[in-house]
Amino acid sequence: MSALIYTLMLFPLIGSLVIFMMPKSRSELFRPIAIFLSIIPFGLCMYLFTNSQSKGSFVNIHTIDWIKSYGISLTFGISGMSLLLLFLTAVLMLLSFLSVSKKYSESKGFIGSILVLHFAVNGVFLSGDLLSLFIFFEALLIPMYFLMGIWGGENRKYATIKFIIYTVFGSVFIFIGTVYAGVISYGTTGRLALDFVTLSTLTFTAEQSRVLFLMFTFGFLIKVPIFPLHTWLPDAHVEAPTAGSILLAGVLLKVGAYGILRVSIPFFTEGFLEFKFLIAVLSVIGIIYGAIVAIAQIDIKRLIAYSSVSHMGFVMLGISAGNYLSLEGAIIQMVNHGLTTGALFMLVGFLYERRHTRRISDFGGIKATMPKYAGIFLFCSFASIGLPGLNGFVGEFMILMGSFATYKVLTGIGAFGVVLAAIYMLWAYQRMFTGEISIQENKELVDLDSKEMISVVPLLVLMLFIGIYPSFIEGYVTQDALLISEIIDIFSGRLN
């Protein structure tokens, strides 16, 4: 099992080294090799789905003694939630390699950076202690820096530096929190034991728990992002290249929510109980604010970026409500959002390659020239809105059901986010696809070719699959959600 996990984590890194060492003259081979390299992690995830160990809550698989004189070790393990997110990562990596256009696929740096990113993301989801979680969390920034910096849009310098500074500002607090937790653990265990199993046995005082919760959660919330800390996200999404946007929205935003579920809530529960209402309020503000701002956008990529703020607000609402149903919904919604937003960014990327514009008003009536594209876009929009039968409905319904038990008024307000989602997505669809073609260039648009179809259709299949048969994915989040909700129940029972 440990070999499996290390393969899953290190394979992309080795792959990136292979790519970097290849001669430049064989640039046409980069893409096939990259696709092959990301089929392996995908296959490993599929295999892990059949493994009973990976269905439960977090288990340590392997520990490496790292800094011996301080007693620091790195631990790796897996749980159902991790596996789902690893699967999501593998799918999005594979499809972004499939969809990437020739301009990017012949660049060593681009392919290599994405593979390094894959390594770091896998590291985050597999890490079983605070230190390795932090290391991979921070290591994510290096490939993103180069991806956005070299292959980004016009305003990429501003967006990249904003993204880096925001994230680093948050991760400084995660770092201090890690050190703090380590020192507390040193007092009990005699070594800087930071692995999740040891942490769950430690007892923190109310004061410590509050401080640690704030430190970790602040860092992770920037990454989610929650309402007042979200301003890096639209810039980063718009300026990043298509593959970068897919991975940013699909995977990197999940890292923040994952951290809160994995670290902040289970270990620092007293702090969570104190601040959960604040998080819930901010989430609901985020849901409504993101949706309203999305309505007003004239750039389709920016619109989807703001819709992410709204959707991640739902996830955070579910997490802050903290009961079994809402937590399960939040985890499922994380996967769903990755799939739908990834697909939408991919579609926008296809359109941008054809027309080199993303302004909604530059289109109109292109359903006539691109029927397949329009159909797929509508499908993804419905999934994003939360139409029953598609994946978005499952997650949002569970979140709203669960949260209603805890926060009646807030959830009631948050539910309007679904209505607003219908407005911004369908209105954008209407403006872009329906009606008469008014601009000459749009008459010559070509519909999706087979390569593009292959790269987007698997996402649609997954959306439909989760929408129709949610029990499959639910089976993998049950244990995690149950454990977290039980911890919350125990602590709130003690406090009352």
Add this chain to the structure above:
Amino acid sequence: MSTISEAIGFNLIVIGPTLVLVATALVLLFCTITIETSEFLKKTITFGGILLTIFSVFLKFGLFLTDGISSYFTEKILLDEFSLFGNVLISLILLFNFSPIWNTSNQLKDKTTEAIILALMSASGFMLMVDSESFMMLFIGLEIGSISLYALAGINRGDLLSNEAALKYFLLGSLASCVLVYGVALAYISLSISGFYDTAIAIPYIGAENVPLTTFIGFLFIIVGLLFKVAAAPFQSWAPDVYQGSPTGYVGYMASVAKVASFLVIARLCIVSLRYVMDNFELFFLAVVIISIFVGSFFATVQSDMKRLIAYSGVIQSGFILSGIVSGVNGTSASLFYITAYTIQLIGIFTIFTIISGKLSSDFSIENLSGLFVENKFLTICFSIFMLGLAGIPLTSGFISKFILITNLWSYESYALVVILMLSTVAGFYFYLRPIWVAAIDKPETPVERITLKRSQILSLSALSFATIYFGLLPNSLINISRWVIQNYL
């Protein structure tokens, strides 16, 4: 005869590295001024001398294994873990700076070996400084080392900036030396103490509360004199100008060697000599650390000259290192790790600057980096590794050094200090990533030529970047060494 030499503790092995360095410098000087010697021979002599120095450090290590901590030459020279650590580090600094110094000297108008002779002499001085038990030896070593550095800064006589750098360095440096020597005098007249272990014995003997104020002022002056050398704020004002004005090839050496020697002496002073009275200096050190962090972070963000940027980043790093030394014994071991990691990155960065600038230019604007990726990919990758190491990104030695330092500080409950230090790293990400952006991402406006590297340059850059990654992934060896240095004082 033998009894006398035994009585005064005569032992050539203890000052072996210093002697070898001086001898090499003298032979080289002799070759230069008397007989026509080929470039190759001079190079061989120098390189052989440096290798011999490293060998004599090994001999010294053997002596330490048999004798333990002991003093020689009527308690003037000391052999302990700090001095060994300093000897190893200084000789390695010399080894890795040999090629930049030599190549830069070759580009001087009248091809001289002055620079390498000065470098050898200053290394011998700083070695003497870390070896010193008596404060007078400390002063002599510091002066031998510093005066050579003043001359090195001004070696490019035709350049105004270089002259300015030398003059500024000399004037301020002499002032700092005056302060230091005045401190030595005060310590001597108030308590008749003249050495590190002397103090370590005297203070507990008379009791920490009976130590007169004059002694404290004396030690404060000694510390101020040393802090000047490490460019901790508010004693940093010379650093940016000197870095900017001096020929690029020499700055890496100048910056690292003085810092390493002075920090080791400060560490020994804090850990060994002033162990029982460190509380009295805490506020002063805390102020220096915080001012260094603020001044360094604030000025580094607005620099457009790379050498000035590195100078201000050095001010911040000095603050980090100092905070560890002051916090206690474990913190000092973290600081020793930190200073080793930092020195490696510093030398690497200046080696790259030397290659890029290519001539004896003083200014090194951030624009000089543009197009580096086109010029040479290997250089860009090494440069990124060093800069990311300075920023403290995980998987580089910079992260480990920050991590163990912050862990130690937190366990000493210096919470506010930790927050300030960590916030400075956020600013650090801004100004350390900007040069990487210019070097690796920005397209050059004017067409650039490719740079071909010499074998020695590839070798030394590979070694330095490998060390940066290696100590980031497997830091155990260096951590164990840094803990070995302080093991007696735990």
